[in-house]
Amino acid sequence: MGRTTMLVLDPENRHYDVAIIGSGPAGITLALSLARLTPLRIALLESGLLDADPTIQALARAQLRGDLGEAYFPMHTQRRFGGSSTIWGGYCAVLEERAFMAGDWPIPYSELKRWYPAAAGMLELPDNAYTRPHVAIEGTRDIVYKPFYLSPPVRFNEKYGDEIISHPRIDLILGHTCTRLEASGRQVRHLLLQDSLDTARAPVRLRADTVVLACGGVGNPRLLQLSGIGQDLPVGVGLMEHPHMYAVANMYLDWDRLQDVVDRRANAVHALQLADAYCVAHDALSFSADFNLQQLVSEPLLGERREALFTPVSLRAEIAPNPANRVGDSDELNALGQPLPRIDFHYRFRQQAHRTWQLFADALLRTGLGRPSTLRPDFQLHSGGHLMGTTRMGRDPRQSVVDINARVHTTDNLYVAGSSVFPAGGASNPTYTIIALTLRLGDHLATRLGGNADATS
Amino acid sequence: MRRRDLLKGAGAIVGLGLTGCTPWVQDDTAATEAAPSLSDQLAELADARFSASAKGLSSQVLFDRLRQNGVLSTKRGINTGKLRSLARNEPLIQYQGFYYSRSELALYNLAYLVHRPTLGR
Ligand SMILES: Cc1cc2nc3c(=O)[nH]c(=O)nc-3n(C[C@H](O)[C@H](O)[C@H](O)COP(=O)(O)OP(=O)(O)OC[C@H]3O[C@@H](n4cnc5c(N)ncnc54)[C@H](O)[C@@H]3O)c2cc1C
Numbered sequence: 001m002g003r004t005t006m007l008v009l010d011p012e013n014r015h016y017d018v019a020i021i022g023s024g025p026a027g028i029t030l031a032l033s034l035a036r037l038t039p040l041r042i043a044l045l046e047s048g049l050l051d052a053d054p055t056i057q058a059l060a061r062a063q064l065r066g067d068l069g070e071a072y073f074p075m076h077t078q079r080r081f082g083g084s085s086t087i088w089g090g091y092c093a094v095l096e097e098r099a100f101m102a103g104d105w106p107i108p109y110s111e112l113k114r115w116y117p118a119a120a121g122m123l124e125l126p127d128n129a130y131t132r133p134h135v136a137i138e139g140t141r142d143i144v145y146k147p148f149y150l151s152p153p154v155r156f157n158e159k160y161g162d163e164i165i166s167h168p169r170i171d172l173i174l175g176h177t178c179t180r181l182e183a184s185g186r187q188v189r190h191l192l193l194q195d196s197l198d199t200a201r202a203p204v205r206l207r208a209d210t211v212v213l214a215c216g217g218v219g220n221p222r223l224l225q226l227s228g229i230g231q232d233l234p235v236g237v238g239l240m241e242h243p244h245m246y247a248v249a250n251m252y253l254d255w256d257r258l259q260d261v262v263d264r265r266a267n268a269v270h271a272l273q274l275a276d277a278y279c280v281a282h283d284a285l286s287f288s289a290d291f292n293l294q295q296l297v298s299e300p301l302l303g304e305r306r307e308a309l310f311t312p313v314s315l316r317a318e319i320a321p322n323p324a325n326r327v328g329d330s331d332e333l334n335a336l337g338q339p340l341p342r343i344d345f346h347y348r349f350r351q352q353a354h355r356t357w358q359l360f361a362d363a364l365l366r367t368g369l370g371r372p373s374t375l376r377p378d379f380q381l382h383s384g385g386h387l388m389g390t391t392r393m394g395r396d397p398r399q400s401v402v403d404i405n406a407r408v409h410t411t412d413n414l415y416v417a418g419s420s421v422f423p424a425g426g427a428s429n430p431t432y433t434i435i436a437l438t439l440r441l442g443d444h445l446a447t448r449l450g451g452n453a454d455a456t457s
Numbered sequence: 458m459r460r461r462d463l464l465k466g467a468g469a470i471v472g473l474g475l476t477g478c479t480p481w482v483q484d485d486t487a488a489t490e491a492a493p494s495l496s497d498q499l500a501e502l503a504d505a506r507f508s509a510s511a512k513g514l515s516s517q518v519l520f521d522r523l524r525q526n527g528v529l530s531t532k533r534g535i536n537t538g539k540l541r542s543l544a545r546n547e548p549l550i551q552y553q554g555f556y557y558s559r560s561e562l563a564l565y566n567l568a569y570l571v572h573r574p575t576l577g578r
Contacts, residue, residue: 250555302544303528303537303564305501361556366544368537373555 016043016171017449019191019208021178021223024083025431026417026438027214028156028164029122033442035167040449042170043208047177047196048080050157055335056080056196059177062218063330066346068241068383076385079196081174082157083216084385085431090153091269092125092432093146094133096286096318098276099424106395106404106423115436122435123151126266129432134273135261142278142363145261146288147268148429179203179336181211181227186412188229194336210449212415212441217387220420221327222341224391224401230410233401236328238321240389240425243349245315248379249357252299252308253291253370262293271316273427274360286427287317287356302368313372317356318427319349321389347381386430388419405444406437417441495534502565503572510552511566519567528560535564 017040020027031044048056060077064070078084094116100109116130126149134146164170173193180192188211195201213220221236229235253272262270271288279286291311299308330342354375361372394400397409406421408414417438419430426433523529527539544558552562 300502300504300561300565300568302558302561303502303535303540362549365549365556365558366541368541368544371555371557374551 014043014206015041016206016208017041018210018212018445019043019045019206020212020214020417021045021191022047022083022214022216022219022418023081023156023164023172024078024214024216024418025085025156026434027083027212028160029435029438030212030214030417030442030445031164031170032160033439034445035170037442037446038449040169043206044164044170044172045176045178045191045193045206046081046172046174048078049174050081050161052078052080052086053197056175056177059196059334059336060219061334061340063332063340063342065342065344066325067381068343068345072383076383076387077216077218080157081161081172082155085154085156088153088385088431089429090123090151091148091429092120092123092129092151093148093288093428094130095422095428095430095433096273096276096279096426098279098286099318099426101276101280102424104424106393106400111440112433112436115439116432118439119432119435122439123154123432125149125151125432128263128266132263137261137369138257140363140367140369142275142367143272143360143369144275145258146271146273147263147266148271148288148290150267150269151431176204177336178215178223179226179338181223181229181414183227183229183411183414186410188411188414196336199335199337210413210415210445212417212445213391214417214438216418217390217420218327218341218343220416220418221390221401224408225327225329226338229414230401230408233397233409234323234392234399235401236390237323237326238389238392239325239327239343239345239387240319240321240422241345241347242384242386242425242427242429243315243317243319243347243353244382244384245317245353245379246382247312247314248376249289249313249315250311250373251289251291251313251364251370252297252301252310254301254368255296255307255309257369258309264293272360272364274356274363278359278363282359284356284359285318285320285352287315287360288427289360290314290316299371301371304368308370315353315357316384316427316429317349317353318425319347319352321392321423322346322348327390349381353379384429386419386425388422388425388430391416391420392423393421394423406441415441415445495529495531496571498534499568499571502568503574504565504569505574506553507562507565507569510562511569514566514570516567516570519563519570523560523563523567526560528564540564 023046129149134144176193177196179194181188182190190205194203224235271290273288295310297310330340332340357375364370391401547559549556
């Protein structure tokens, strides 16, 4: 049996093949994947405890400049076993192919797509989430139906806690915050761990052959910055969120053309999206327009009176990475004596929202699929708790932090899991893709580190 | 009764020429057979929300324009394919907070002028 502990006993003599820092969906998925595929010894390190603790939660504070208000982190971060899956909403959809077609991602879409079935299993999503992620609508190639399926939602601590805790080759080390990675040359040699509650206790040093950061969209770049790793890489640069705009417009939709397409039995939010090819052709980013099925009315559409859905529209959109949106040092210290992250973030989105809505409105109206209203002029942007892009994946170290296998460009035994590696965030909630990419990383590490599919305890 | 049926009823009245405001319905040689069909189609589309956009417009002028660009014919009624293909290139118009293509709005204005429904949506 592995150990679940809040004390790291005899750490200098403790050696792990892989240390995973952070036990949110990414960290737990990777630990399970490696444990199932390999005979490796794994440490899963978590700053928080099994339950929420306000003192530890305060370690997640950040200085915010711009559009993410004071309430952002209290609302969107959980420092505990399971990470933010303890509070997430469970909305899941595959990442749009647009960004891959446009060359924003350095890997082909097929590399991601092949992991969606297994990721759906982990999140308890129906098969349609990957077999029918979007559906063509008769009479238009410009717009597709794209449902957002609902995970129950899976709480990773509850669903996978027993397996992690009882696994003989996984040590779960709780209540310890990794404050620094000590590297020399192209290798991380040690991890410095600080007791998250007893800050007077001397830090302990842990050794692992391979280290994976799974600390979330702010935690990942932050640990690199605090460790002085990748100083010539754009660490923390290009933070992305998903602007959510609730009930910002209305639309009529031709029900005859939609009723065979809409997955009415699924536990899903229904949405329309501009098709990937249309976005690429018009140099537009992805976005989705949610609709509901509540109100059927009669509406003239392109010269015929049709039975139509009349629905408010909520939008979830992609924004481009902007170097001014970034994570860096603030002038305030946390309880562990480390500078809090300073997060500069502005949506810079209004113009884009109007243009994208105009494109969508055009496509909807000109194909007779529906009639959109104008966008509410005073629309508000809300955030989604989706932090992406701060350790971008790419081939060029001037433009990215990790390579196509999620390894930090400058450091041979250091990897990153989570949405911080997304070079483009699409319009879909990120967790389904985080899990898919993490399974891909697990497969890569298993192969690289001598994996053995028949690994036994 | 469904609103759509109400409008159909109104269309039948126009088809019989009782409103006296639609001479073009009858000025075609095949009008006796074809006019009710176009009139019915217009009746289906007629909607009180277009009273403001139709204000001051002439049904004759609208009809001529729509006939010239192939959207309407007294024999074949509304050519929705033509309307769709025109919509691809026409500027979008905003009316009462919703988007319309130009010919589409002209058609609904015409339908309103011909049938003058009083029911809103
Ligand atoms: C309210 C809310 C609703 C959401 N709804 C959805 C949704 O509907 N659909 C969707 O796809 N996504 C949703 N999300 C986002 C989703 O929760 C995240 O995408 C997901 O949790 C990210 O997983 P992760 O493992 O990368 O990071 P996290 O879940 O953030 O986990 C990171 C872990 O690392 C630990 N950690 C951080 N720093 C250190 C350190 N230095 N040392 C040790 N441990 C550390 C943290 O304590 C935490 O446990 C939502 C998020 C919130 C907050």
